[in-house]
Amino acid sequence: MGNKKQMFGTNGVRGVVGEMMTPTLVLKIGAALGSMRNGTIAVGRDTRTSGEALAHALKAGLLMTGCDVVDMGILPTPALQYIIKTDDRFAGGAMITASHNPPEYNGVKIIEADGTEMADDEIIRLEDRFFAGEFDAAAWDGVGTETAAPDRLEEYIQAVVGHFPAGIGKGMTVVVDPGSGPAALTTPVILERMGCRVHTINARLDGTFPGRMPEPTPEGLQPLSEMVIATGADFGVAHDGDADRAVFVDNKGRYIEENYEFGLIEDYVCSRNRGGLVVTPVATSRLIRDIAGKHGCTVDYTPVGSIYVARRMIELIGQGKNVSFGGEGNGGLIYPDHQFCRDGGMTAAMMVAVLASHNGRDLSGIIDELPVYHLVKEKYHAPDPAALVRAVEEALPGETIEKIDGIKIIRDDAWALVRASGTEPMIRIMIESKDPGVADTMYREIMQVVRQA
Ligand code: MG
Numbered sequence: 001m002g003n004k005k006q007m008f009g010t011n012g013v014r015g016v017v018g019e020m021m022t023p024t025l026v027l028k029i030g031a032a033l034g035s036m037r038n039g040t041i042a043v044g045r046d047t048r049t050s051g052e053a054l055a056h057a058l059k060a061g062l063l064m065t066g067c068d069v070v071d072m073g074i075l076p077t078p079a080l081q082y083i084i085k086t087d088d089r090f091a092g093g094a095m096i097t098a099s100h101n102p103p104e105y106n107g108v109k110i111i112e113a114d115g116t117e118m119a120d121d122e123i124i125r126l127e128d129r130f131f132a133g134e135f136d137a138a139a140w141d142g143v144g145t146e147t148a149a150p151d152r153l154e155e156y157i158q159a160v161v162g163h164f165p166a167g168i169g170k171g172m173t174v175v176v177d178p179g180s181g182p183a184a185l186t187t188p189v190i191l192e193r194m195g196c197r198v199h200t201i202n203a204r205l206d207g208t209f210p211g212r213m214p215e216p217t218p219e220g221l222q223p224l225s226e227m228v229i230a231t232g233a234d235f236g237v238a239h240d241g242d243a244d245r246a247v248f249v250d251n252k253g254r255y256i257e258e259n260y261e262f263g264l265i266e267d268y269v270c271s272r273n274r275g276g277l278v279v280t281p282v283a284t285s286r287l288i289r290d291i292a293g294k295h296g297c298t299v300d301y302t303p304v305g306s307i308y309v310a311r312r313m314i315e316l317i318g319q320g321k322n323v324s325f326g327g328e329g330n331g332g333l334i335y336p337d338h339q340f341c342r343d344g345g346m347t348a349a350m351m352v353a354v355l356a357s358h359n360g361r362d363l364s365g366i367i368d369e370l371p372v373y374h375l376v377k378e379k380y381h382a383p384d385p386a387a388l389v390r391a392v393e394e395a396l397p398g399e400t401i402e403k404i405d406g407i408k409i410i411r412d413d414a415w416a417l418v419r420a421s422g423t424e425p426m427i428r429i430m431i432e433s434k435d436p437g438v439a440d441t442m443y444r445e446i447m448q449v450v451r452q453a
Contacts (some may be wrong), residue, residue: 007130008123009423011304014098017050021106023057029108030061030094031135034144037067039091042111044072044080046097046242047181050106050208054096058108059110059146067091074205076182076243079111082156083117085339086263092118097242100215103208104422105295109242116314117307118342132175139217153185160186160346165340169196169352175236176348177224179214180206183243187343191312194352199231211349216242216331225253234355235363237348244306245331246347250363257328259285260370265347268354269325269335270295276324279313281305282404283328283417283430285373297324303405304419306332310340372437376443378429380450385420385427391453392446414442417448 007013013029014044015021033041045051047341051074069092074081077095084093092113098105102161109124110118118126126313129135174196184203191198192263195225200222202211212220216238228236236249248256256264266278266288275296280288281304289299300316302308304329313326313336332342335350358366382388385439393407406419406427414433421428429446433439 001433003119003124005123005127007127011099011117011306012095012097012107014101015056015402016104017106019051021054021083023053024079026054026057026096027061027131028106028133028135029126030058030136031060032129033094033110034067034338035060035129035134035136036122036126036347037091040068040070040089042070042072042080042084042090042093042232044077044095045076045198046095047074047205048106049206050104050178051207054106054108057061057309058094058096061135063146064138064146064420065136066142066144068144069146071146072146072152073148074182074185075105075150075153076156076186076239076345077184078339078341078345079153079156079182079245079338081115081341082159083152083340084113084160086155095242098214098243099242099244100240102213115216116310117215117267119311119351130442143301147393152290157186157189157193159338160349162342163335163346164194164349164353166194168356168369169194171195171234172352172355173197173231174352175199175201175227176203176229177201177212177216177236177238177334178223178243179212179216179220179239179241180204180209181214181239181241181243181304183239183344186243187237187239187348188263190345190349191352194349196352198387199227199348200232201227214247216247217239221247221249221255225249225255229253235351237351239344240331244342246344246351247331248351252364253332254367256367258331258366259287259373261331262329262333263287263291263370264327264366265333265350266291267294267348268357270297273322273324273337274324277316278324279309279316279326281309281328281410285375285432286415287371287373288329290371301402301404306334306342310334314340330409371434373398373432373434375437376431378447379421379426379427380447381426383425383427388427388450388453389418389420392449395449395453409446411442414438415444416442418446
């Protein structure tokens with residue numbers, strides 16, 4: 001058995017359709033998963049044009065190994081995860097999605113019976129079966145059956161809305177940009193049920209993504225910003241291609257950098273659950289630590305990747321610890337009272353609650369009060385990235401270094417993260433400080449060390 005994932009990345013396997021990503025590959029993933037799990041598997045997909053073909057392939061692999069399949073049709077990844085978690089009938093699930101990647105990509109995320117994404121050790125087992133072609137094909141009287149259930153979104157919508165007092169969004173106007181993805185079926189309904197007046201843009205399911213790419217970038221969200229201003233909305237919310245992430249524009253149409261989004265929601269969540277832990281990867285802004293401290297909360301750092309955050313939250317709760325919140329600085333936030341995965345619909349709803357808690361103030365004014373941090377990001381080509389990271393560490397004696405993922409050099413007024421890319425022959429470098437001059441000096445120091453190493 002291998003000890004490293006080869007095909008799957010941090011959030012599933014992805015590739016260009018017709019090149020790496022083919023029905024043959026997905027059929028084998030289905031057969032490998034079906035050989036590892038018994039019972040009923042829930043299958044969902046985002047709006048990509050290749051989704052139907054790949055879903056059929058995945059289901060064929062599951063059925064031939066004796067699993068029953070329930071096809072959930074098009075839905076957000078967190079909706080599929082919620083349904084799997086709450087319905088005991090499901091032994092797991094799989095989502096056909098390439099998340100934020102361009103339209104020509106597609107992929108598979110594997111979901112466990114508890115609604116979490118499959119952990120690394122199980123993914124490695126699945127890959128071993130995949131590469132060895134070890135599939136437990138069922139005999140003629142043992143193959144699975146398929147049923148369709150594309151009508152269970154209401155359960156997810158009700159679960160999200162149920163976390164908030166009735167009518168909390170009364171008087172608010174919100175513009176939703178699902179980016180032609182599955183959140184078009186959920187987020188506008190969630191916000192309307194909370195009492196908001198809702199406008200939409202890019203809200204027709206369309207795998208050609210005619211309005212914008214599945215990654216919600218400031219450039220792609222320009223029409224959303226314009227619509228927020230034109231309608232006098234309180235904020236705009238946009239999702240990535242499978243709606244596990246949400247990003248925002250404020251009432252002035254300004255894109256809210258995702259660490260600020262995290263901090264703003266953290267401030268609200270931690271004010272209601274003081275003294276708990278906030279779990280986040282080492283690459284997240286120090287803003288998260290500042291805001292946690294304000295509420296007597298402590299930050300617990302993980303390697304980069306939402307599955308590590310989710311699993312750490314579960315582990316800490318298992319140890320009897322109070323976990324208030326978790327997430328990444330990319331709009332992927334995890335609410336322990338709801339479910340242990342990133343949830344874009346829940347994040348959109350949470351912004352309504354945040355705004356309601358500020359007694360009618362504008363979102364732009366609240367954002368402007370947050371401390372400003374300066375972040376420098378760099379990539380550096382390296383044939384052996386892990387060796388380069390070690391060499392950088394050795395060249396920095398006397399520094400405070402944390403080794404959760406790569407090396408994090410910690411100073412009072414700044415930090416730097418140097419880590420190997422999981423997918424490409426390069427290292428990623430991040431430096432953050434409140435003082436742009438300090439960030440710049442540290443950047444030059446680190447880059448000098450990297451070049452010499
Ligand atoms: Mg996603």
